[in-house]
Amino acid sequence: MGAMKFSIVIPYKDRLANMSLALESLSHQTLPTDEFEVVVGVMENSPQYAQLCRKFENRLNIVSVVSAKKWQLGLARNMAMRLSSGQIIVLLDADMVLPDEFLVRLWNEHYSNGENQCVVGQMIDYSNNDTDVTVVDHHPYNHYKDRLEAVQAKGPGESDLRLQFDHIIPWAYAWTALIALPRESVERHELTFDLNFWGYGVEDLEWAHRISAAGIPIVMSRSAFGIHLPHVRSLADNKKAEAVNYRYFVKKWPSIEVELAACFGDFEANQLINPLRQELDQLLETGKSFASVCATRGEVRSLYLGALISADGSLEGLPEAEPNETREAYPLIGLALPFGDKSFHDVITLAPVRGLSHNYRKAVQSEAIRVCEKTNATELNFAAHTHSL
Incomplete structure (x- = not known):
């Protein structure tokens, strides 16, 4: 048997x-x-x-x-x-x-x-x-x-x-x-x-x-x-x-699907994912996607939200790295970040993020405030802290 x-x-x-x-x-x-x-x-x-x-x-x-x-x-x-x-x-x-x-x-x-x-x-x-x-x-x-x-x-x-x-x-x-x-x-x-x-x-x-x-x-x-x-x-x-x-x-498992669930909920992510994909297709050039980039210089950590990553893994839209700077990229928009509160000295939101629709811009802003050590919710203005290249 x-x-x-x-x-x-x-x-x-x-x-x-x-x-x-x-x-x-x-x-x-x-x-x-x-x-x-x-x-x-x-x-x-x-x-x-x-x-x-x-x-x-x-x-x-x-x-x-x-x-x-x-x-x-x-x-x-x-x-x-x-x-x-x-x-x-x-x-x-x-x-x-x-x-x-x-x-x-x-x-x-x-x-x-x-x-x-x-x-x-x-x-x-x-x-x-x-x-x-x-x-x-x-x-x-x-x-x-x-x-x-x-x-x-x-x-x-x-x-x-x-x-x-x-x-x-x-x-x-x-x-x-x-x-x-x-x-x-x-x-x-x-x-x-x-x-x-x-x-x-x-x-x-x-x-x-x-x-x-x-x-x-x-x-x-x-x-x-x-x-x-x-x-x-x-x-x-x-x-x-x-x-x-x-x-x-x-x-x-950094991905748009996972950060969408983390930001809005697992059930809601099922309903949002296809409209978000369509929005990103219209916003970004073919073959490019968003990346959130952690830059470390000694004990100073900065986070760039809204960088672009190409199919070959190359990053675009970032200032030139300093000689002693290391960078780690995550294939994330910034809706939900894998970092603890106040993990970064500063957070720089790059120009492509401004093209997102309101709810997604708001979510990115909320995460930027959460992980940035030198600001609070009243000090960090999304537009003022946007770095356009």
Whole structure:
């Protein structure tokens, strides 16, 4: 007999009520229990979690691995994936409740013929980090079961907003609350999570970025869906962690697509990318694109925004470099920069940036203010600090 069909990988910390509902939904799967396992990356030493697992010991095959890192989702997932033995790894948040037929449908519709693809599931009731949540009301499992059955009877359609728009940037909607990928592809392409991400957000987008770069199609399923349960969260804390993580993402994979997501959001980037490409085609000569250039002279660091880079890698629009100056170019407009606050002695915005439409000029100006040490928001005037050559 071959390997079991699925390994359900769940990172877990301090969400006992939600985790109980998630496991309950998995225990009701119509797929035989010997054809899937649940592998949990646990980020705490919790007797309550151990007690919860004992509740399911005769109903689910649960394997737990404990991480020493307080809130490192990537490590928890990596450790769990290394222990997985199923043909397909399903990454699932502890906040997801699935319909009884979920695994059977996922297999029959997306993986029964050996397909090598990344399948993203719909999240019903998901609130995309737009408000604080301080109190959560939990309902009995049958409440969610009835709701899922009603959705299935009607047809989930496009309940998830991500299905209502074209997917131009495939990794931008591949969120790990509900997503599946063949284990063989994970191992062949070393698709583990980058541990330089901490706290909330972005580690899943970077992971999906590498999936897409490996040539693996990312598809969104209409039939694979689940209910996303609410959980306590601080919007301010999440946004703070997300901003730092996005800067690392931009530094690792600098591109217009990545900086667009970092500036405006992953969902919004899908809608903005084609109009932005058209705008750049009209603004710049064929074969040229924007570059942000870091110039270092001893301990003095300057940043040029709006330089141009040709297809051969040569830079245009910059003043002549001083003898002791080193330069590093990033293929970025400057909408989102991979640098910390006040990282540069000065920031020079070059003439081509002025040709951008208002929202993009405003974004570049905001980043220039953020990374420049000698100015504040009231002192840095975009036009006055523009260096025209």
